[in-house]
Amino acid sequence: MDANAETNAVQSLPTGQDASAHELKMQAEKVCVSYGDKQALFDVDLDIKAKQVTALIGPSGCGKSTFLRCLNRMNDTIDICSVSGRITLDGRDIYDEAVDVVELRADVGMVFQKPNPFPKSIFENVAYGPRIHGLAGSKAELEEIVVSSLKKAGLFEEVKDRLMEPGTGLSGGQQQRLCIARAIAVSPSVILMDEPCSALDPIATAIVEELIDELRANYTIVIVTHSMQQAARVSQETAFFHLGKLVETGRTDDIFTNPKDPRTESYITGRIG
């Protein structure tokens, strides 16, 4: 399996890049997904490198969000969705019978397209994950987790005086950072982001993008985005999906400056999409 990963990496990356500097965090092999009779993903093989930002780009309906949702088994909640193939996290198959989906999702956090804070206080929003996983032994510990998560999400200074006010009262950008803080609070190793800025204005987007760049130091991040500029700004790796197939993957710089596949080139130059 490791050998397989090597060859994949070699195939998709030109020689001379520092690809091997980052170990693999997640690996997808021959992942197919269908909703009922309709197949949404065809044989996707993708490596996700640790402590890197991997951007999934492609036109609407190309399956990038579907693929993202496979990575923490969020597709399980959809009855008609069936997933085949193999996805590993640190070498373990996440679709294995023995894997507890609750633990998996604690390790692979998710941030959604539309900010979805719970109708609770800011504090309770962040404390939610640690509480259900029993991560804090005492109230002081819980407070520490909340504060440090809010700090990591760059939100603490803005909300420190109103932690007990409802999270739904924050601005859109703040809500999205609250959702990121909420995901961080259960100390995942991977964070999945499904178009996290599409509901935000440009300034809030810039702040969240900056945050993503900072989070890269500690977390592996996979981000779905419609904006190629955003992919170029925040990601190190890019995977281009088209019509349910993974067309091309590689270093972001390479994909954007020197795409191998004509479809990739058409997309990034704005001819399809």
Add this chain to the structure above:
Amino acid sequence: MSLTLFLIVIIAAFAAYGMGRKRAYAVVDGAVTKLHSRPSYHGFYTAIFTALPAMLIMPLWNVIAQRMIDGAIRSNFSNALDQMTTPQVEAFVRDALAIANGGVVSFRDEAKEQAAQLVASLQATSSLLLSICICALALAGFFYAFRQITPVKRARHVVERVIRGGLIACAAVAIFTTIGIVFSLIFESLRFFGQVSIFDFLFGIHWSPQSAFEAAGSDASSADNSIVFGAVPLFAGTLLITLIAMSVAAPIGLMSAIYLSDYASDRFRAVAKPLLEILAGVPTVVYGFFAALTVAPAIRGWGESIGLSVSSESALAAGLVMGIMIIPFVSSLSDDVINAVPQSLRDGSAGLGATKSETIRRVVLPAALPGIVSAMLLAVSRAVGETMIVVMAAGLAANLTINPLEAVTTVTVQIVTLLVGDQEFDSAKTLAAFALGLVLFVITLCLNVIALRVVQKYREQYD
């Protein structure tokens, strides 16, 4: 007769529509764009002017003609009527009308026969006049409107205004009926409170209006009445049965709503939801005899087997069955509010590694809580106002007790027993029913208003 007239007017309206439309085409030689309003609006306009005045005159005419005929009998037969008392005069007039219209009357006499002839001839004249009047109005309206059809005529505005007026009239019927009911409740209750002090009524603990027979109704002193019209046992009984009903319906209804909205597969839900709603369609009288004939004896048998004395009509039986009855009410309302909680919140919670039940307990239910509370309040107001089950299963004895195994009585049961049978309409006994009705109305109104307020506040959060 008036039915024929009505049909004639309707047919005339259709004809007017067609002619108006045709004329609208004709005045612009088929160049429809030159018209301010489309031809069909001109058609409607003509039809409205043809039918509406004629329709409006009909009920008005009937009322006035009735009055005039009535008056004619009284003045023409004043000799015969002078010796009679008021109810006898009314009976005479009624009989005369009945004979004229071919009805059966028990005591016929000469005067009545004559009066009937008079009535018949007056009615014939009246309906002839009415027919002429209606035809004239319809024709006048038609020609007035027909001549007005020109390219610049704003027929559309008139039609829209008439439609609006019609809708307002329909809404007004509902509103004024409600207002009328409320006022009649209030005025009759005020009469009751003239005989029994409101304080004694609301806080007295002794209810036995049947004994008000002896010191009967309006003739009795208010001191006598006050002793027997203490409504507290009824309020207590209503409260007890409502509590029992809600302690059945609230948990079962809520849990089944959660199951249906979050756990059940689509296929199961498609079957189970209509089934649950059938429960709501069972007539309450069926629940009533189910409670009286099956549940109450079962409870009594069970109670006796463990050495408890259970009366054959018990609050428990009525409450349990009423609880079953309002389960679908609670569950379908709760289901709505639980479904209204956005999927994104469930996803957010699942994405953090929460299980389904954690998500429901910690995210969905708190978010849906205001809606659930209001569903419960509506269910309570339903239970408070429910009549048939308690009439059949709860009993009539106004016991002031919190023992669910004893017979209790409720506000609704007492209203029924006060009003069934021959009653003098102004006795304290019948008036007490209005006072009880008013109390019931105020309680359910308050519950509904609170529930609606809560729902409104909740809606604002998500939209």
